[in-house]
Amino acid sequence: KNQVEQSPQSLIILEGKNCTLQCNYTVSPFSNLRWYKQDTGRGPVSLTIMTFSENTKSNGRYTATLDADTKQSSLHITASQLSDSASYICVVSDRGSTLGRLYFGRGTQLTVWP
Amino acid sequence: EADIYQTPRYLVIGTGKKITLECSQTMGHDKMYWYQQDPGMELHLIHYSYGVNSTEKGDLSSESTVSRIRTEHFPLTLESARPSHTSQYLCASSESKGAGFYSNQPQHFGDGTRLSIL
Numbered sequence: 001k002n003q004v005e006q007s008p009q010s011l012i013i014l015e016g017k018n019c020t021l022q023c024n025y026t027v028s029p030f031s032n033l034r035w036y037k038q039d040t041g042r043g044p045v046s047l048t049i050m051t052f053s054e055n056t057k058s059n060g061r062y063t064a065t066l067d068a069d070t071k072q073s074s075l076h077i078t079a080s081q082l083s084d085s086a087s088y089i090c091v092v093s094d095r096g097s098t099l100g101r102l103y104f105g106r107g108t109q110l111t112v113w114p
Numbered sequence: 115e116a117d118i119y120q121t122p123r124y125l126v127i128g129t130g131k132k133i134t135l136e137c138s139q140t141m142g143h144d145k146m147y148w149y150q151q152d153p154g155m156e157l158h159l160i161h162y163s164y165g166v167n168s169t170e171k172g173d174l175s176s177e178s179t180v181s182r183i184r185t186e187h188f189p190l191t192l193e194s195a196r197p198s199h200t201s202q203y204l205c206a207s208s209e210s211k212g213a214g215f216y217s218n219q220p221q222h223f224g225d226g227t228r229l230s231i232l
Contacts, residue, residue, distance in 0.1 A: 004156075032218050043118075043204050043223030044157075051218060089157075101173070104156035 002027040004092050006105040014113055017080055021108045023073040023090030031095035035064050035075050038087045038107065047075070047088075077110075085112045117141055120205050120224035128232050133192040135227045137205030146188040147221065149204040150174060157204065163188060195231045203227045 004025045013019050025033070032051045036044035048057045048064040050073070056065050061078045077084055087107040094101050118139040127133060139146070144165040149157040149172075159172030161180040169180050177199070178192050188207075192199055206221040 034220065041225070043206070043225045044221075045223070046220035049218055049220055102159070104158075106154060106156045 002092075002094065002101075002103050004090055004103045004105040006088075006090050006108050008108060009106070010109040010111070012111045012113060013080055015080060015082060019077050019080060019110065021075045021077075021088050021090075021110070023075070023105060025071050025073070025090070025092045025103070027071075027092040027094050027103050029095050030068060030071075031093040033064075033066055033073050034091040034093070035062070035073075036089040036091060038089060040086070044089055080112045082112050082114060085110060118205065118207055118222050118224045120203075120227050122227060123225065124228050124230075126230045126232065127195060129194075129196055131195050133195050133229070135190045135203055135205075135229070137188045137190070137224060138186050139188075139207045139222070140186060141207060141209075141222065142185065143207035143222070144185065144210045145208045146182065147206045147208075148172070148178075148180060148188070148190050149206065150176070151202045151204055151226070161190065195229075197231045200229060200231050203229060 007022045032049055034049045035047040037047055038044040047059050047062050050057050050066045052068050063076045066073045087109050089107040090105040092103045121136045146163045148161040150160050151157045158174035160174050160176040161172055163169050163182040178190050180190050204226045205224045208221045209219045
C-alpha cells in the first residue's frame, strides 16, 4: 500500500534553532517528492520538488534531502523564525499511470517560540 | 504569491441547502483540483480537471459536483448539504508542462473554504 509517513507529528523549538523533519514513503514507482508549508488557515505553499535524480534542494533557509534507495526525505530548517510556525506536508507523486497520483502525509506541526 | 482565489473563506449553513464554492485562478493553468482536508489529516483529492469541459472524480468519493466552463473558473457544488460535508475545501491549479498529469510542476493552492453544515 502506497503511504507517506511523517515524523514527528508535532515539534516545538526556540527561535534561532535548527530542526529537521522526516518523511518516509512506500510509494512506487516514484516520480517526485514535494514539501509544502501550510500556515494556519491558509493553503499549502510549495517549498521544494525533487525528482529521483536529485538528492538535495534548497529554498532559502529550507533544505530538503532525498534518499530514493531508502525512500526517505528530510526537511531541514536553519535559524528558525517565528514565521516558520506552520504545518509541513510531504507529498509523493507516483508515475504508475498517465494520471499519476499524489500521496499526502499528515504533516508535522512546527511551533517556534520566542 | 500564487493568484488563486476561493470564496467564501467561511460558510456556516443549514442542512439541505445548495452550496457553491468558488475557485478562480489568473495564471492560465489548465489543470485544476479540489481537495478536502480535515484537521490533522492528509489532503484528499475529490475532483480534478485537465482543462475546459474536462472534469473527473478523484480518489475520495464525494457527493459534490464540479464544472469547468472557463479555464480560470472551477466551482464546486453541493446540491443538498449535510453535516458530514463539514470540512475544509482547498482548490489548486498547476501548469501543464512535463509528462503525466502531475509532472514536476508545483500545485498552487487557494486559502480554502471552511464549511460547516448545521
